[in-house]
Amino acid sequence: MVQKLTTLKESPSQTAGPYIHIGATPNWVEITGVWEEDLGLVLVGSETKGERIIIKGRVFDGSRTPLKDALIEIWQADADGLYNSPEEKRGKADPNFVGWGRQPTDGVTGDYKFETIKPGRVPYKDGRLMAPHITFWIVARGINIGLHTRMYFSDEEAANGQCPVLGRIEHKHRVQTLIAARGEENGLATYTFDIHLQGEKETVFFDI
Amino acid sequence: MSDQGPFYQRDRSWHPAAFTPQYKTSVLRSPQYPLLSLDNTISEMTGPRFGHNKIGPLDNDLIRNFAKAGDPIGQRIIVYGRVLDENARPVPGALVEFWQANAGGRYRHKKETYLAAIDPNFGGCGRTITDEEGRYWFRTIKPGAYPWPNGVNDWRPAHIHFSIFGHAFAQRLITQMYFEGDPMIWQCPIVSTIPDKAGIEQLVAALDRNATLPMDAMAYKFDIVLRGRRSTMFENRMEGN
Ligand SMILES: [Fe+2]
Numbered sequence: 001m002v003q004k005l006t007t008l009k010e011s012p013s014q015t016a017g018p019y020i021h022i023g024a025t026p027n028w029v030e031i032t033g034v035w036e037e038d039l040g041l042v043l044v045g046s047e048t049k050g051e052r053i054i055i056k057g058r059v060f061d062g063s064r065t066p067l068k069d070a071l072i073e074i075w076q077a078d079a080d081g082l083y084n085s086p087e088e089k090r091g092k093a094d095p096n097f098v099g100w101g102r103q104p105t106d107g108v109t110g111d112y113k114f115e116t117i118k119p120g121r122v123p124y125k126d127g128r129l130m131a132p133h134i135t136f137w138i139v140a141r142g143i144n145i146g147l148h149t150r151m152y153f154s155d156e157e158a159a160n161g162q163c164p165v166l167g168r169i170e171h172k173h174r175v176q177t178l179i180a181a182r183g184e185e186n187g188l189a190t191y192t193f194d195i196h197l198q199g200e201k202e203t204v205f206f207d208i
Numbered sequence: 209m210s211d212q213g214p215f216y217q218r219d220r221s222w223h224p225a226a227f228t229p230q231y232k233t234s235v236l237r238s239p240q241y242p243l244l245s246l247d248n249t250i251s252e253m254t255g256p257r258f259g260h261n262k263i264g265p266l267d268n269d270l271i272r273n274f275a276k277a278g279d280p281i282g283q284r285i286i287v288y289g290r291v292l293d294e295n296a297r298p299v300p301g302a303l304v305e306f307w308q309a310n311a312g313g314r315y316r317h318k319k320e321t322y323l324a325a326i327d328p329n330f331g332g333c334g335r336t337i338t339d340e341e342g343r344y345w346f347r348t349i350k351p352g353a354y355p356w357p358n359g360v361n362d363w364r365p366a367h368i369h370f371s372i373f374g375h376a377f378a379q380r381l382i383t384q385m386y387f388e389g390d391p392m393i394w395q396c397p398i399v400s401t402i403p404d405k406a407g408i409e410q411l412v413a414a415l416d417r418n419a420t421l422p423m424d425a426m427a428y429k430f431d432i433v434l435r436g437r438r439s440t441m442f443e444n445r446m447e448g449n
Contacts, residue, residue, distance in 0.1 A: 007216075007294050009435045012407040013223045014384040015231070015398060016369070020316045021306030023369060029317050034273045034331050036266055064234040069319070075255065075377045085254035087375055100256035101353045107319065122250050125214075135251050139382055142233030144224035144401050146380060150251075165246060174241075197237050207218060207243035208251045208378050 013145035018069045020139060025071070025104050026148060040073065040102030043116045047096035050079030050117030054190045055151065055180065058110045060196030064191075066110025070140035074101045074114055074151075076133075081120030118153065118189075124164040131159035131166065138195060148206045151193045155182045169204055177203045213438030215378045216294055224401035231397045232358055252378040253437075258303040260337055267335050270308075270348035274331030281327055282311025282349030284425040287385070287413065290342040291372060294436030298342025299379075302434070305335040305371040306346065313354030313366075322354055347425065353392055357420035365392035365399065374434040385430045386412045 021029040025038040044052060053076075058066040077083050082093035094099070097117065105112045121129040133150045152160055160166055160179065169175050180191035195203045226238035246252075266273040271280060291299040302417075309315045309332065313323035316332050330349065338344045351366050367384045374380075386393050393399055393412065402408045408432075418426035 007436065008292060008296050009222055009380065009407070009410065010294060010435050011383050011410055011433045012221065012402045013381060014369075014402075014411070015224075015234075016371075016382045017384075018319065019307065019315045020369070020371075020382075021307045022315060022317055022331075023333050023335075023371060026307075026331065031274070031316055031331045031333060034333055035267060035335075039258070039262070055412075065236075067237070073380070075251070083250065083254035084256070085375075086257055087254045088250070090250075098256055110314060124249055125247065125356070130249065130251075133251070135377055137380055138386050139375070140237065142235075142237035143233055144226055144228060144231070144238075144361070146382060147239065148252075151220070168246070169244065198240055202239055202241055204241070205243050207220070207245045208215075208248055 015141060015144050016071060016139040016146075018141040020069075020071050021104055021151055024102060028104055038102070040100055043098065043101045043114065045096050046119060049094050049097070050119075052115070052188055053118050053136070054067065054113060054115055054185065054188055055193055056111060056113040056190065057180075057193040057195065058197045059140070060197065060199075064199065067140050068104055068107050070105040070109045070112075070138055072103055072105065072112050074116070075099060075135040075138040076116065076138070077119040077122050079117055079120050081122045083122075121159065127165070128164050129159070129162070131156050131163035133163075133165075136195070143197075148208050149195065149199070149203050150178055150206070151191070152179045153182065153191065154179050174204050177201060213440045214253065215376065215435045215437050218435065222404060222407050224403070228401040231401055234401070248378055251422065253376050255373065255375055255377040255379065257301060257375070258337060258373065261387045263335060263337055265318070265379050268344075268346035270330070270332065270334045270346065272335060275329040278329055280310065280330035280349050282330075284347070285350050286345060286347050286419065286421065286425050286427040287368065287430055288343070288345035288419060288427065289413075289430040289432065290369070291338045291374070291432045292342055293343065293374070293434050297436070298340075299374050299434055300340045300342055300354070301336055301375070302338040302342070303335065303373040304338065304344050304432075305333075306366045306368050307333045308351040309354055311352050312376065313352030324354065350387070358397055362397060363392055365396050368398060370432065372432055372434060379434040381434060383431075384411060387428065388412055388415045
């Protein structure tokens with residue numbers, strides 16, 4: 001026998017199930033009057049610094065059917081590449097930008113949409129800059145443990161080419177699964193980011 | 209020495225695998241490529257923090273926070289516990305959200321079709337923030353078991369869903385709490401996605417007679433463990449060293 005380590009085990013994950021909206025976005029499923037506003041719906045105010053963008057897309061299963069019961073959370077840096085978090089030691093982030101958002105996929109179409117700003121670049125652990133990116137976390141019925149991925153920007157080709165994280169992807173054609181295509185709608189930059197849980201276009205998911 | 213390093217690698221053998229055919233919905237929703245391992249960057253070691261000002265006084269009282277005309281039907285219970293990290297340190301300021309079916313096993317959701325009655329006085333959602341010692345508590349009614357379309361006769365054990373935000377996005381976790389002594393736990397295809405019996409037992413809340421309010425509410429203790437961070441004792445190497 002040896003001495004016992006004093007660490008604990010992380011609580012095992014369990015699926016969010018089909019009714020995560022009751023807890024995460026109750027007003028969206030007509031449970032009203034408990035709290036006024038669901039958390040994470042609004043990221044940007046009039047004072048927020050940075051380029052306004054829209055991110056939209058769907059989450060597809062292995063039969064290419066969009067999930068109509070998923071919940072997506074995003075986490076991103078501000079326009080200068082700083083996170084609004086006490087764990088951020090490099091400086092003070094834009095006080096008018098929380099950087100966290102939460103949206104359900106539509107119950108009929110499976111569409112999701114975030115209105116946010118384009119983040120600045122953030123350094124990798126060795127000091128090299130990563131390309132601008134937004135962290136995504138996807139949960140749903142049938143997903144046993146939340147899936148982490150990242151969205152990158154199609155108009156950041158040079159930065160993407162130097163990003164140490166994208167550089168770690170062995171199968172180069174899979175890099176494309178993380179790059180959202182820039183378009184324009186009503187004068188606003190719009191990025192389409194579809195997530196494929198499985199199949200030919202399976203998104204790169206991270207064990208972070 | 210402080211816990212400022214990256215988070216310990218997640219023990220994937222302790223969590224459910226993505227592909228668990230006994231839980232049929234996982235079959236088409238499970239990635240097939242291996243996950244790309246990424247030692248944490250700032251993007252994962254930071255996370256949103258939620259202030260106490262976001263939380264209303266009834267947010268942790270599911271008996272009262274939706275009731276229109278009287279209390280919900282069901283056994284009154286208190287659920288309490290601590291949010292800790294793998295280093296057994298409390299996680300203060302963690303947002304804990306919970307949702308559940310009513311006493312009959314029926315969720316208040318437009319897509320729910322189970323024939324058990326909706327309770328007009330029960331919404332089924334709540335939230336709270338842990339205090340300086342990582343403690344949280346809420347009051348609710350004990351949820352009922354319910355059938356679900358998987359096998360033709362599969363039932364979920366009574367459970368409460370939990371969503372927890374620690375201090376970093378890498379700690380983000382959703383799980384479920386079960387109740388001590390429930391035989392349905394050991395017959396559930398979703399519970400059985402957890403490979404280790406000890407892992408399942410970690411999600412079973414203990415009946416705590418000492419915390420029970422006499423003539424009012426039974427109490428269950430449910431501690432939650434989030435990922436812990438490495439200490440930085442020998443990690444101050446500069447680039448190139
Ligand atoms: Fe459930």
